[in-house]
């Protein structure tokens with residue numbers, strides 16, 4: 001019996017039409033150039049792209065696939081499998097609401113319903129004013145002080161519906177310069 005031939009991805013000869021700006025393209029190509037030698041480079045590259053652009057644009061997928069010699073379907077599969085990766089541009093602030101068990105026992109289900117109602121969006125959505133994006137997260141390591149959430153990089157514990165509204169008003173408030 002002959003052993004299977006090594007896996008080969010046939011690179012695309014033609015560029016797919018892309019809506020990326022030249023700055024976005026530069027960011028994505030830069031992340032690939034910096035990180036593609038790492039073992040399992042796809043996740044760190046996606047992470048870097050999201051960190052710099054706030055999301056992983058749809059048209060980043062063929063670009064990254066080409067750089068890593070992967071198929072578009074493989075890269076797309078990873079982007080859509082992990083909830084962490086946003087496929088749409090995020091709002092000015094990203095709110096991560098914890099949905100894991102310990103927070104659920106402390107009222108996270110009611111908080112989630114309130115958050116969706118008061119923002120008028122579901123998970124992965126962004127408010128009409130572009131201020132807030134809402135994302136689920138599964139444990140923020142703040143289990144004893146649930147329900148927990150994170151606004152951008154800032155962790156918040158014991159979040160009631162009232163406190164949630166106050167935090168959202170604060171996030172939306174214009175920044176006053178000293």
Ligand code: FES
Nearest residue numbers: 098103140142143
């Ligand atoms: S379960 Fe919510 S922070 Fe751990």
